[in-house]
Amino acid sequence: MDASPTVPDPPSLATLLVHGSKDGIRDAYSPSSFPIYQTATFSAPDPTQAPAYDYTRSGNPTRTAVEELLASMEGARRALAFATGMAALTAVIRLLRAGDRVIAGVDIYGGTSRLLGSLGDLGIDVIHVDTTDVESVERALRSGGEGASSTEPVPSSAASRTGLPLSSRPRQTLLLLESPTNPRLQICDLGALCALARAHGALSCVDVSVMTAAAQNALDLGADVSMTSATKFLGGHSDIMAGVLAVRDPGLAARLAWVQNAEGAGLGPWESWLLMRGVRTLALRLCAQTANAAALASWLESHPAVTRVLYPGLEAHPGRELHARQASGAGSLLSFCTGDAQLSRRVCMALGLFKCTVSFGGVASLVSMPAFMSHASIPAHVRAQRGLPDDLVRVSAGIENDRDLIADLDQAFERALRAP
Known part of the structure; x- marks a missing residue:
């Protein structure tokens, strides 16, 4: 009797994200990059039969x-x-x-x-x-x-x-x-x-x-x-x-x-x-961003002007073990506090590589002060009740060289602390 055929292992996440499902939608001409169907409507060969696509609001x-x-x-x-x-x-x-x-x-x-x-x-x-x-x-x-x-x-x-x-x-x-x-x-x-x-x-x-x-x-x-x-x-x-x-x-x-x-x-x-x-490219980016976040969190944790670093990859984080059980990696978002909202503001303004903006997750590293930006619509007294301090700075680690990012933070803190 012939041996049973070997069942291949399922592809890794990185491979799956590049190639997608083998049962997924295919274009008639098998292009290397799926086409952009930049159209609002699709013609119906038979008006009495519903086509696969008719109007891009419903599907494309x-x-x-x-x-x-x-x-x-x-x-x-x-x-x-x-x-x-x-x-x-x-x-x-x-x-x-x-x-x-x-x-x-x-x-x-x-x-x-x-x-x-x-x-x-x-x-x-x-x-x-x-x-x-x-x-x-x-x-x-x-x-x-x-x-x-x-x-x-x-x-x-x-x-x-x-x-x-x-x-x-x-x-x-x-x-x-x-x-x-x-x-x-x-x-x-x-x-x-x-x-x-x-x-x-x-x-x-x-x-x-x-x-x-x-x-x-x-x-x-x-x-x-x-x-x-x-x-x-x-x-x-x-x-x-x-x-x-x-x-x-x-x-x-x-x-x-x-x-x-x-x-x-x-x-x-x-x-x-x-x-x-x-x-x-998600798998590759997440790997690089997570490594950078870990390096930034470690550096910030040792800085004398930083009063607290919030990052689930740090040993001091109370949810570290729980997070490790339900996730892969500590992620690339972290926050830190200085104890002084004006100092935090000056640090953000002194940064060069980091852009000060809302959102996170892009290839470029970003900082923000949520109390005044992404969470500004929450009244101040509610933010206080929820434990969101004005001096908190949120950091989104990008894919740059970690030494360059740390050098940028270092000079920003130095300038911010010198300011009158």
């Missing part, structure tokens, strides 16, 4: 190609590419209706906080808890009832969004998580929290923008939805706006795809192509 081959690549990376049933990260999150929020609620962390992205702050007008409750404390999250899930029955009729608009019949449905809870959090790099137990959400009938959505699914697979950890601001690491070059949702449940995928199409939130063909090109 270039967007399909990047969505299939992203689904392969996440091990998802389906990935959906949106015009921005906030458009992706809004699609998840659109699954809710009046009477539902969102449980979110206290240390979250400023744009997320802004969106959640508007939900009260829609009758959706928002509860902020310390997501690093599993018991606090469990208490929040219990309060108001895990799927406490709601007997009022579901409006037709809500029924369309949820895919439920025009009758009634249980109150829905969305557990919205970040880990590491932005910008204080706190770590929460994603596996435990997603399991709690499922046990209480809640929907879990994990924003993996800080790590990406390549380094921290939220779906493997039990999340219902993995969300990414692809503007950051996935695009990787600070030249596109994009967002991604990835799911494994086909029913949930269909509901989110309906919202994406109905609200016109899908990513355009040109941006889809740029995103696809960025994802090809």
Whole structure:
């Protein structure tokens, strides 16, 4: 009897990101680089038969190609590419209706906080808890009832969004998580929290923008939805706006795809192509950026003017071991404090290689002061309650030479400390 054929091992992540799935969409001419279908409409050979594509808002081959690549990376049933990260999150929020609620962390992205702050007008409750404390999250899930029955009729608009019949449905809870959090790099137990959400009938959505699914697979950890601001690491070059949702449940995928199409939130063909090109080099960039972040964190930790460094790769970080269990690598985002907002400001202004700007994840190293930039929409007293100090500087490590980056920080601190 002939020996059974050897089953090849699945490709590594770096290989998968370059080549994609062997079952993915193919162009008729087999180009080395997938084409940009820069068109709004597609001709229908037979007006009585629905073609694969008819209108780019509903679908486009270039967007399909990047969505299939992203689904392969996440091990998802389906990935959906949106015009921005906030458009992706809004699609998840659109699954809710009046009477539902969102449980979110206290240390979250400023744009997320802004969106959640508007939900009260829609009758959706928002509860902020310390997501690093599993018991606090469990208490929040219990309060108001895990799927406490709601007997009022579901409006037709809500029924369309949820895919439920025009009758009634249980109150829905969305557990919205970040880990590491932005910008204080706190770590929460994603596996435990997603399991709690499922046990209480809640929907879990994990924003993996800080790590990406390549380094921290939220779906493997039990999340219902993995969300990414692809503007950051996935695009990787600070030249596109994009967002991604990835799911494994086909029913949930269909509901989110309906919202994406109905609200016109899908990513355009040109941006889809740029995103696809960025994802090809993600593994290499993450490796270089993580190594640089570790070097910067170590240097900052030893600087006498720095009072605190927040980075899950440091031994002093309280969530270091938990993060190592649920992620690959410590990531390339870190924050530090000086104890003086004006000193932090002068350091940022004295930097040469580092650009002072919002966002993170690009090839170039960046700094920002979240209290005055990405999180400025959060009132000062709320920032204080949440532990976000004015002097905190967030650093996004790029792919430059680490010695050059450290030299730039060194001269910036020297100049900032000399200033009157």
